[in-house]
Amino acid sequence: MFETKTYDDPVVLAPAIRERWEFLETSSAAAVLRSVCPDEWADITEVLEQFALDPRQWLKAGGNRGDIAKEIDDMFAHRGWREIRVDIHTEGILYAKNNEEVGRLPVVKQEGYLVDNFKGRVALDVEWNAKDGNLDRDLSAYRAWHEAGVISAAVLITQDRLPLKELAQELWKDYQNTLLESYRNPKLPIDLSTSTTTNLDKAALRVRRGVMGTCPLLVVAATRSTWNGQPFVP
Known part of the structure; x- marks a missing residue:
């Protein structure tokens, strides 16, 4: 595994976007996306620039995962990304020394799963507060698709848990202080x-x-700096 930091290069990623999100990268993913998939990279950077974490959606009971993920997915859908299932069928063909085909092995079918967003040669999932086992499925699929030549790179959008937990606690405390003491709930x-x-x-x-x-x-994580700066208002 080659952990890199090409997202720190201002030519690859605008510093204003870099400051608002945390990143983890393997095999120079950001630079690869910018060079090999420029249209898709433009979409990704636009979404990262425009999205802001809104406490009204984020701290809403029963809507945490769905609302945030749906908002980001909708931003990509507006740019032509689609939810796609990628299946891989592998067939072995036998050739003699004279290049004559002499047989075929049974086709091996690998059924995939629906990736949240797919465009060109890029797969992108939004994993917001879902079961962490989803990551095993996502990452193994990305590797298989890359090895099969289906994608050039993959992107995973998630959250930086502890900084956001601290922020949520602060916002909730501030909101509680606006209520009468008998209505407060810690x-x-x-x-x-x-x-x-x-x-x-x-x-x-x-x-x-x-x-x-x-x-x-490229793993992209929302953190405190992704917050839109607004207080929590139910």
């Missing part, structure tokens, strides 16, 4: 206590084990 409306959800740390553990092989992967 408990957050969403559960941010568990670490067994999709987040930057969980992705990093897997990536640093080398599960990506040579597949370029």
Whole structure:
């Protein structure tokens, strides 16, 4: 596994975007995307520039994962990205020394799963507060698709859990201070206590084990700087 930091190059990624998100990268993914998939990279950087974490959506009971993920997915859909299932069929063909075909092996079919967003040669998933086992599925699929020549790189958008947990607690406390004491509730409306959800740390553990092989992967995580600066208002 080759962990790189081409996203720190201002030619590759605008510093204003770099400051608002945390990144983890293998095999120079950001530079690869910019060079090999410029249209898709333009879409990705536009979304990262425009998206801001809104407490009204983020701290809404029952809507945490769905609302945030749907908002980001909709931004990509508006730019022509589609939810796609990638299946891989592999066939072995036998040739004699004179290049004459002498037989074929049975086709091996590998059924894939729906990737949140797919365009050109880029696969992109939004994993926001889902079960962290989803990461095993996502990363293994990216590696298989890259080795089969289907994609040039993959992108995973998630969250930096601890900084966002601290921010949520601050915003919730500020909101509670606006209420009469008898109406106050110290408990957050969403559960941010568990670490067994999709987040930057969980992705990093897997990536640093080398599960990506040579597949370029860019993990992008929302953090405190991704917040839109607004207070929580129900």
